Amino acid sequence: MRKRHLGKMSSEQRLALGLTLGGLLMAAGALGASGTSELGRTRDLSEQIKLDIARSIHANATAMTALEWQKSGYAPAEIFQNVRDFKINEAAQALCDGLNVLTDTDLALFEDEIADEKNARVVPCAATLQDRLKQYWISSRNELAEISTSEFPERAFSRSKVKLQLPSIEVPVDAAAGPLLIRGGLKKGEIALTFDDGPHPKRTARLLEILANAGVRATFFQVGEMTTSYPEISKQVAEAGHMVGSHTFTHPQLPKLSAKDAESEIRSGREAVALASGTDIPFFRFPYGARNTYLNEFIKSQGMASFLWNMDSADWKLRDPKVLLARVKAQLDHEQGGIILFHDIHEQTVIALPYVLEELRARGFTTVVYVPQR
Numbered sequence: 001m002r003k004r005h006l007g008k009m010s011s012e013q014r015l016a017l018g019l020t021l022g023g024l025l026m027a028a029g030a031l032g033a034s035g036t037s038e039l040g041r042t043r044d045l046s047e048q049i050k051l052d053i054a055r056s057i058h059a060n061a062t063a064m065t066a067l068e069w070q071k072s073g074y075a076p077a078e079i080f081q082n083v084r085d086f087k088i089n090e091a092a093q094a095l096c097d098g099l100n101v102l103t104d105t106d107l108a109l110f111e112d113e114i115a116d117e118k119n120a121r122v123v124p125c126a127a128t129l130q131d132r133l134k135q136y137w138i139s140s141r142n143e144l145a146e147i148s149t150s151e152f153p154e155r156a157f158s159r160s161k162v163k164l165q166l167p168s169i170e171v172p173v174d175a176a177a178g179p180l181l182i183r184g185g186l187k188k189g190e191i192a193l194t195f196d197d198g199p200h201p202k203r204t205a206r207l208l209e210i211l212a213n214a215g216v217r218a219t220f221f222q223v224g225e226m227t228t229s230y231p232e233i234s235k236q237v238a239e240a241g242h243m244v245g246s247h248t249f250t251h252p253q254l255p256k257l258s259a260k261d262a263e264s265e266i267r268s269g270r271e272a273v274a275l276a277s278g279t280d281i282p283f284f285r286f287p288y289g290a291r292n293t294y295l296n297e298f299i300k301s302q303g304m305a306s307f308l309w310n311m312d313s314a315d316w317k318l319r320d321p322k323v324l325l326a327r328v329k330a331q332l333d334h335e336q337g338g339i340i341l342f343h344d345i346h347e348q349t350v351i352a353l354p355y356v357l358e359e360l361r362a363r364g365f366t367t368v369v370y371v372p373q374r
């Protein structure tokens with residue numbers, strides 16, 4: 001169930017600020033009715049929403065892992081949910097006031113919520129903000145293309161759509177033995193690209209095209225409920241020759257669930273992905289990499305191989321594609337190969353990927369796709 005609180009403040013903090021959610025909700029209810037302190041209450045509400053936006057950006061920026069970000073309790077979805085719950089124009093307007101002053105890169109953190117139909121109906125600035133983000137992505141893309149073209153004129157493939165070919169090899173995995181792969185046994189100069197949390201209705205297919213142009217096969221760890229929503233995209237990924245593993249049904253933190261619920265998440269996730277993609281690949285990835293001894297053993301008992309990663313692109317937080325690309329290069333410098341984690345649900349990932357591939361070619365890398373051992 002969704003928490004209805006505005007961010008994660010202790011009751012002491014709320015008292016110190018003279019704010020309680022109940023008080024705010026009452027204030028919201030009282031608006032429109034007569035009252036001398038309406039203006040003050042609206043101002044409190046507006047300040048509270050702005051504070052939550054700031055906390056959300058801060059929590060995302062300072063989290064070291066996606067799990068830490070998830071646990072912060074300041075996800076954009078919660079802020080928008082709260083604003084919808086208030087059911088008053090002042091709350092939506094306060095949200096707009098808060099979002100309007102953000103930089104483009106910060107605003108992008110809220111993109112999915114801004115684009116969401118149920119929010120767009122309530123939030124008056126949604127269309128304007130969507131236009132702004134569209135411009136942001138266009139200029140980010142142009143900026144990367146310019147940097148790449150000026151630094152490496154011979155690599156200017158992404159604008160002209162010249163096909164770049166990267167070596168791609170298969171590495172068999174004996175899933176029945178229940179192995180756990182972190183670096184995945186890869187040598188210097190070998191890399192396995194992995195994409196989690198999709199399929200995404202607007203982004204996954206574009207990633208497929210970029211990978212196809214480079215002759216690269218990758219591994220996708222799809223979320224069951226996403227494949228239920230977009231089965232045709234899940235199938236498209238498998239038909240393009242990529243491996244489609246599973247990533248639970250609803251992407252929970254499995255160690256927090258009862259054994260029964262965790263097992264059900266894992267099983268139903270695998271079933272949904274198999275049904276949608278048309279292939280049942282015994283490859284699994286723990287959401288947030290969160291696991292324990294019991295869960296490791298359960299995966300093993302199911303005859304599944306479990307994949308972690310030794311390189312994190314941090315694309316769940318780096319919303320400027322050139323910063324994301326720099327992060328990937330730094331990870332390549334540090335690790336020299338292995339399994340890298342991306343997500344096919346973020347715009348910055350789609351924009352940066354051609355340049356990541358370009359970089360891999362420049363470094364002479366071979367791409368690896370794991371396949372179940374026959």
Ligand SMILES: [Zn+2]
Pocket residue numbers: 196197247251287288
């Ligand atoms: Zn995930």
